[in-house]
Amino acid sequence: MLFASAFGRSLRPPDDVDESARSQADLEASRRAVMLAHRLALLDIGAQHFRRYGSHYNPNQPRVPAGHPDGGQWARDGSRAGVQLAAGEKGGGSGWAFIIGALLKLGLELIKEKRKGKILQDLFGSDEGTVAWTRIDDNDIFGYNSDRPNILRKIVLMPRRCAGPS
Amino acid sequence: MRKYPEIAGIANLGHIPKNAFFHAETTVLPRAAHDYGGSLAGRTLHVVVDRVMCRSCERILPKVGLEIGNPTVTFTDYTGRTRTMRDGQWLQ
Numbered sequence: 386m387l388f389a390s391a392f393g394r395s396l397r398p399p400d401d402v403d404e405s406a407r408s409q410a411d412l413e414a415s416r417r418a419v420m421l422a423h424r425l426a427l428l429d430i431g432a433q434h435f436r437r438y439g440s441h442y443n444p445n446q447p448r449v450p451a452g453h454p455d456g457g458q459w460a461r462d463g464s465r466a467g468v469q470l471a472a473g474e475k476g477g478g479s480g481w482a483f484i485i486g487a488l489l490k491l492g493l494e495l496i497k498e499k500r501k502g503k504i505l506q507d508l509f510g511s512d513e514g515t516v517a518w519t520r521i522d523d524n525d526i527f528g529y530n531s532d533r534p535n536i537l538r539k540i541v542l543m544p545r546r547c548a549g550p551s
Numbered sequence: 552m553r554k555y556p557e558i559a560g561i562a563n564l565g566h567i568p569k570n571a572f573f574h575a576e577t578t579v580l581p582r583a584a585h586d587y588g589g590s591l592a593g594r595t596l597h598v599v600v601d602r603v604m605c606r607s608c609e610r611i612l613p614k615v616g617l618e619i620g621n622p623t624v625t626f627t628d629y630t631g632r633t634r635t636m637r638d639g640q641w642l643q
Contacts (some may be wrong), residue, residue, distance in 0.1 A: 489629070
């Protein structure tokens with residue numbers, strides 16, 4: 386009893402700390418599991434895209450890294466300072482970088498094609514605004530910066546008003 | 552938007568961060584959800600954007616994700632930077 390009263394309080398905090406650390410570790414492990422599942426799903430998405438479009442992505446092609454004025458642009462050679470191979474970009478491994486790089490290149494090519502349809506171009510044909518692309522079940526879906534986000538209003542901002550009986 | 556007091560207090564839709572509701576990376580998600588009955592629950596998406604993501608989108612997008620069924624979405628901007636969101640927050 387004396388031992389408990391003398392040491393009980395001093396022993397409890399380390400238990401709490403252990404439990405807290407364990408919870409943190411569990412959270413981190415679950416987060417990693419989610420990310421792993423997500424990356425596997427992205428691999429599948431990438432495989433589907435490449436089956437349909439083929440890929441011109443070359444992991445050995447040099448690319449200007451983020452932070453440079455022309456960051457993200459493909460470079461003809463790697464002699465410029467800061468230029469790195471596409472496959473060596475951040476993302477946690479060359480496989481991940483390969484998939485992201487290939488999806489990025491495919492997406493940017495599709496966005497470029499979409500822009501050619503006079504969407505989001507000024508009078509002189511220069512690109513303006515932003516275009517986003519995603520793909521679900523073989524359907525290409527584009528998003529644009531807009532002054533009338535009607536679908537957003539319908540789904541997110543006022544779902545109840547729109548979900549009434551038809 | 553009443554569910555998210557951190558953005559509900561800003562009255563004008565054109566002000567930061569609500570201006571993100573007009574940005575391409577935000578409009579593409581409800582557009583996709585609309586095509587699939589209003590929900591992307593359980594899906595994994597990869598979104599490519601030809602500009603860099605702004606701060607407003609960083610704040611708004613996770614909330615929009617929750618409203619369309621909480622899909623796991625990775626955004627890649629034209630520089631190759633990737634960010635993944637789920638459960639109303641950024642995982643990476």
